[in-house]
Amino acid sequence: MRALRFLTVAAAAFIISPAPAYAHGFGRSQALPLPYWLYIFGINAVILATFVMIALSMEHRPTGGTYPRLDLLSVRPLRVLLTGRWLPAALRLLSVALLVLIVLCGLLGNQDPASNLAPVFVWISWWVGFSFFTALVGNIWPLVNPWEILFERASGPARRLGLRSPELRVPYPAALGVWPALVLFAAFAWVETVYEGSSNPFNLALLILLYSAITWTGMAVFGREVWLRRGEAFSVFFGILARFAPTEVRTAGACKGCDACRISGECVNCYECFARAAPGHREINLRPPAVGLGLPERVPPGQMTFVLFMLAIVTYDSLRETPLWTASGIPPTAGLLALPLVFLGLYLGFVRLSRRVSRSRVPPGRLATAYVYSLVPIAVAYQVAHYLSYLLVQGQAAIALISDPFGWGWNLFGTAGYRVHAVLDASLVWYLQVALILAGHILAVYLAHAVALRTFKDPLPAARSQYPMMALMVFYTVFSLWILSQPVAG
Incomplete structure (x- = not known):
């Protein structure tokens, strides 16, 4: 809690400090x-x-x-590539390495935004580029989310040693829905579009650390999967964009006991169930663009x-x-x-x-x-x-x-x-x-x-x-x- 308070105060101090203003967080549209x-x-x-x-x-x-779809796992070379261990492991390692690198660049590097990788990567390569990739190709954020990866890695040794799990699993209030994710996304939008220090590398590093502390706290209190589905801003955001994408993950048959599957009636883009399903019950499908936006389901007011x-x-x-x-x-x-x-x-x-x-x-x-x-x-x-x-x-x-x-x-x-x-x-x-x-x-x-x-x-x-x-x-x-x-x- 002391670390969280320190990060909050430090971030607030840098939020009110002057810095050059940039459109879209960094630079201008050409x-x-x-x-x-x-x-x-x-x-x-x-x-x-x-x-x-x-x-x-x-x-x-x-x-x-109902819509036409092609299971990419039915094509042997793609099945070998997509279900092998090395590709997911490499992507997850790269994601964590980039998070650490960006924070270190912000804290220790040259504070000129044009000479530091942090602003360019966060505002252009990741925010714009990864959003495009998610909408136009598919959602790999559940695979490469660095906060989830680090939390999962920290939980593993504790379980193996018989220690108490870091997840308290406090029942999540149903009335909250995705409102915590919306509040965090609104704060991110304010930093991107309003905050004049958004291109300052040190400010970015502090804000990333603050968001990391909030995310890990949410996972620890309510459970990793629950917080990712309802409280983690970018999981919710990229999940919405993924509905537009021409690819999906699907588990044969609707899952029992899964909130996401109960809402949609089918197990489409339910990444928790996909990870737990037997290999023979998994599909990675090509589909017509935007059909995921028209699936029959109940949309909660917070999601709307x-x-x-x-x-x-x-x-x-x-x-x-x-x-x-x-x-x-x-x-x-x-x-x-x-x-x-x-x-x-x-x-x-x-x-x-x-x-x-x-x-x-x-x-x-x-x-x-x-x-x-x-x-x-x-x-x-x-x-x-x-x-x-x-x-x-x-x-x-x-x-x-x-x-x-x-x-x-x-x-x-x-x-x-x-x-x-x-x-x-x-x-x-x-x-x-x-x-x-x-x-x-x-x-x-x-x-x-x-x-x-x-x-x-x-x-x-x-x-x-x-x-x-x-x-x-x-x-x-x-x-x-x-x-x-x-x-x-x-």
């Missing part, structure tokens, strides 16, 4: 604003796609949680709020750089707190309108939790569209810094002299941005249609209920295009 003609084209394409999807939805009824907060933060991180927002003079912290509330209010308002238009007796709360995942494709598409050039251009700084992580003049791998250069042509970036936003919108509309048919059963009220939700999606998509069309202020 993407040029969309040309006006392409912005208008994007708006018209979104509206046209919406009407086409409405017309097609009248002819097609999605089939619950977490999703909406994610969408708001993705938007706020870019909106705050527009000339209109800069000229408004809104304090950054106030904006960060207000925008999620605006998103929540708008969403619940459109849900109530959807219920009224459909003339249904389905409770508003059930509708709100049912529709929320259908907005995720727009947010993922916007995130990739906005930060792709940021990752590909400024992310190159890690190539030089990997040879000199502490900024001490080393050249371990011969890359210290590497210079950042442009990777994509500006016009190609523009076309990719509009294509990504349009694809995300189409996926969102389809998912909303699937949810409506599953919720209302009768096609007529289901069709009526979709009009307000599609209006909300058009607004969100057009708003995202508008942000992309704005120059970066300052």
Whole structure:
């Protein structure tokens, strides 16, 4: 407890210390604003796609949680690679080594953010790059989470020696849900988008140590699996992104006694059960993108709020750089707190309108939790569209810094002299941005249609209920295009 108090006081002291401000935690997005003609084209394409999807939805009824999938473990070379011991062990060792390296770089290294690996790795390579990987490939965070690995390693010797387990397993209050994870994620978002010292290596190291102490305390009090599922911010965040991914882990048959499986009705992306299952009952599947967002399940209110907060933060991180927002003079912290509330209010308002238009007796709360995942494709598409050039251009700084992580003049791998250069042509970036936003919108509309048919059963009220939700999606998509069309202020 003394260590935790010390870290809290130390982190607070550095939070109020002055430091240079950087957008996105470190550096600025390099993407040029969309040309006006392409912005208008994007708006018209979104509206046209919406009407086409409405017309097609009248002819097609999605089939619950059934979708085509290919088990990668049925391919022998992939089975040998994915089920062998060396690949998971190597990834887990690398993850822990990187955590230790980043903390040491922050505490001991050169405090110039451009000369230290810690800010570049945390804000670009991990936060942006790993988020992209999770959404576009799959979720390996349960495998490489360094806090879980270190806690598990510390627990092993105690069990073997017959000592008391570090897990007290205090019953987790059901009312808490994922609210602790949301609070921690909100704090992380504040550090990324508001805190002026977020690029300072020493500050980052202290904040990582503070988060480590909180995470290990949660695991010790409530149990490792319980805290990872409900209290660890990044496990919840990457778990939501993984629903969009084209891969999944699946255990044959729903598990007994598993909260995650009881909620979904199937054992999909339940990593605890996957780890415990017999090898013959495990699957690692390829599947169509975004189908994990449309699976029939009960979404708790806390999870719904977490999703909406994610969408708001993705938007706020870019909106705050527009000339209109800069000229408004809104304090950054106030904006960060207000925008999620605006998103929540708008969403619940459109849900109530959807219920009224459909003339249904389905409770508003059930509708709100049912529709929320259908907005995720727009947010993922916007995130990739906005930060792709940021990752590909400024992310190159890690190539030089990997040879000199502490900024001490080393050249371990011969890359210290590497210079950042442009990777994509500006016009190609523009076309990719509009294509990504349009694809995300189409996926969102389809998912909303699937949810409506599953919720209302009768096609007529289901069709009526979709009009307000599609209006909300058009607004969100057009708003995202508008942000992309704005120059970066300052």
